[in-house]
Amino acid sequence: MTDTLPDRSAAPATLRWTADQDLSPDMWNMLCGPGGPFERTVEDVLGAPAEVFVQRPPHLPAVLVQAAERHPDAGYCVFDGPEPETLTYGEALSWTAAYAEVLRDEHGIGKGDRVAIASPNRREYLLTLWATLSLGGVIVSLNGWWTPAELAHGIELTGPSLLLGSARPLERLARTEAAGRLPLVPLEELDRAAAAVHDPAARLFPAGIEEDDPAAILFTSGTTSRPKGATLSHRNFVHFGMFGGCGGAVVVINGGGRYRQVPGDVQRTSVCSNPFFHVSGVGPALVTAPMFGSRLVFPARGRWDAERVLALTERYGLTQWHGVPTHFWRMLTHPDFEKYSTGQVAVIGSGGSSFAPELLRLFEEKMPGVQITNGYGMTETTGGGTFLNGPQMDGHPASVGSAAPTMEVQVRGPEGEPLGENEVGEVCIRGAGVFLGYWNDPEATAAALTADRWYLTGDYGRIVDGVLYLESRMRDLIIRGGENIYPIEIEYRLVEHPGVADAAVIGVPDRILGQQVKAFVVPEPGASLTEEEIRGWVGEALAAFKVPAFVEFRDALPYNATGKVIKRELEEESGVS
Incomplete structure (x- = not known):
């Protein structure tokens, strides 16, 4: 296509990606011109105009x-471990056909049925994802770190027909009420059944799947105490892969001899430390890798470990690292970094966090x-929003970049009006990557999506010279090692303790994790509480990453005239700028 896309917004600071600003005319035509792999056009998507890639697969199984x-x-x-498990693309296809046969014939899974999974990343999990999608089913990726109560909420909200799991998440699933009324099948058992019907020559012939059919429900931390189920479509995932590939192609072309290059005869290989219940884990596995023929290496189960990833880098010849700045800090500063x-x-x-200048300097020194x-996005936008590539990283290191391909970004005022450059307002995103809505929650969907399908992020920023700078996240959001945490969920749990009269939670800076959770607790008169007791109480009901790292006991919390806790005062006292 050419640069004649209709101007769909009068906003003076609407960001859209145009490759011709980064590429020569010949390269532009090769990548984005008519018939090119990243040719774009505008189509009606769910009642609103959206830029889409022309040469796109029709749905995920086709990928x-x-x-x-x-x-x-x-x-x-490659699923690393004492005995690494590997899959080629051909093997993945034939095993998916076998898994689909079992899900269809033994468990009755068909189009629209939800299949809930709680498990560490493993081969059986990945094949179950593909099999569910090939039947037109909907993946419900439950957070494997959740407690039984949190799992129960996800199951109740989404109404799956089948529960699947392995390892500790399976044990927690078994302790939910749903386990007594729904089939609960270990992934190992599903794999044995698939092995009995596996045909290496089998192929998939998925039919009846529409682009805007739901593909997966991923849970997001909400401003209330209950996570919401963001529903992503086949179109959303396909565009996740394509806008990543498009942006990456531009970086490679523009890099010239300035950046390291992967030799043409070497398969691009990435480490994927993110779980499949995150868009940053399931997206690369389902789209980015198969769409561009790259290989993914999944670390062995257990806590993320810097030296393990460094060892994997050497063992499998990793050409790419994906993660959050926390991961990179730990690898670059590891005492044995030079050994690998x-x-x-x-x-x-x-994605999800800006790179500190000292981290960029450390990369330049060591690599x-x-x-x-880098980029900015969220589950509701399938990880897409803005994209910060190599050249822009030099000129705007504190920003999160310009609009990703096919995505539009605006900054809006309190009445929803688009703002101009350098004006601070709410960041809003529209495009083919924007989700369908929150499963079984029309009220939350209406609050987050406008009629013309702009997603209201709740984050605040400003646009300067064609890039987005984040001013702040939604007021209370804590980002700990890439995990979104809303304090209200922890506060609700704290005040349920019989010895707690009042509580407030904030995020405090952490060099490695970005932020840590800090709780301010006001004990009931006469109550004797300890930090260990408070942490244990929270840990009984909430995932481990939500447990406060710091607990401070106080006689009272600061309140304003309207009865709200003045968290800014607590933050200032804790050294939060």
Whole structure:
């Protein structure tokens, strides 16, 4: 296509991606011109105009089918461990067909049925995702770190027909009320049943799947005490892969001899430390890797460990690292960093947190020439929003970049009016990556999506020179190692303790994790509480990453005239700028 897309907004500071500002005319035509892999046009999507890629797969199963046809023997996934498990693209396709046969014939799964899974990342989990999608079903990815009570909420909200799990998440699933009325099947059992019908020559022929059919329900932390189920479509995921590939192609072309390059005969290989219940985990596994023929390496189960990833980098020849700045801090500052081969790593991909200047300097010192890319997005936008590539990282390191391909970004005032440059307001995003809505929650959906499908992020920022700068996250949001935490959920739990009269929770800076959780607790008169007791109380009901790292006991909390806790005062006293 050409740069004649209709101007769909009069906003003076609407961000849209146009590759011609970064590429020569010849390269522009090769990538984005008519018939090019990233040709774009405007179509009606759910009643609103949206920019879409023309040369796109029709749905997710088609992505896997096409990958297996193009490179059946190429490595797809490696699940590391004492006995690493590997899958080629051809093997993934035939095993998906076997899993789908079992889900359909033994469990009655068909179009629209939800299949809930709680498990660490593993081969059986990935194949179950593909099999569910190939039947037209909907994945319900339950947070594997949730407590039984949190799992029960996710199950009640989404109404799955089948529960699947493994390891500790399976044990917690078994302790929910739903386990007594719904089939609960270990993933190992599903795999044994699939092995009995597996045919290496089998192929998938998915039919009846529409682009805007729901594909997955991923849970997001809400401003209330209950997570919401963000519903993502096949179109959302397909565009996740394509706008990532498009932006990456531009970085490679513009990099020239300035950045490290992956030799043409070397398969691009990434480490994926993010769980499948995160969009940053399931997106690369279902779209980015198969769409572009790359390989994913999943670390062995257990807590993320810097030295383990450094060892994987050498063992599997990783060419890309993906994670959050917390991960990179830990690897670059590890005392044994120099022992491992990292010279082949060409790309660092991140999102969700800005790179501190000292982290960028550390990369330049220890891994000169590596390309660093960052972005801003969330589950509701399938991870898409803005994209900060190598050249922009130099000029605008504190920003989160310009609009990702096919996405539009505005900053709006209190009445919803688009603002001009340098004006601070709410960041709003529209595009083919914006979710369908919150499952079974029309009120929350209406509050987050406008009639013309702009997603209201609740984050605040300003646009300067064509890039977005975040001013702050939604007032209370804590981002700890890439995990979104809303204090109200922890506060609700704290005040349920019989010895707690009042409580408030804030985020405090942490060099490695970005932020840590700090709780201010006012004991009931005569109550004797300890930090360990408070942490244990929270940990009984909420996931471990929500447990306060710091607990401060107070006689009272500061309140304003309207009866709200003055968290700014608590933050200032805790050294939060």
